[in-house]
Structure formats: C-alpha cells, structure tokens
Amino acid sequence: NWYGPFFDYVQGLMSGTTPSTNIEFYKGLADFSWLALVGMNVQVVNAFIVSHWIFRWRTAMNDYFMAN
Known part of the structure; x- marks a missing residue:
C-alpha cells in the first residue's frame, strides 16, 4: 500500500507532471526513512538470531x- 503511491509521486516529480511542495517531499522521504530503518533493524536482529x-x-x- 505504501510503495505504489510513493514511487508514483517520485516518478511524477522526476518527469515534472506532479506539482509538489517541499513539505510533501520531506514527509514522503521521512516515511521512507522510517520504513527503511525498521526494515534494516529487523534484518540485523534476524541475522543475529x-x-x-x-x-x-x-x-x-x-x-x-x-561424548559418544
């Protein structure tokens, strides 16, 4: 549910078809950063276990x- 809208938004920004503000961009970047941080931590803990x-x-x- 998250990947589609975010990458459509980024593609729209790159092609110049989607209007955006800095706040929208940084909000999307913060959401991505949060998901990436959680995902990386889960992977590290899983690899350790x-x-x-x-x-x-x-x-x-x-x-x-x-012994035998």
Missing part, C-alpha cells in the same frame, strides 16, 4: 559426537 542458533546447534552436535 539465525547465526546464533546455528552456532549453538553446531556446538551441541559437536559435543554430542565427541
């Missing part, structure tokens, strides 16, 4: 096989 889980699983498998 997956890497941590894989490391713990490999350590557990190694300990099991070394």
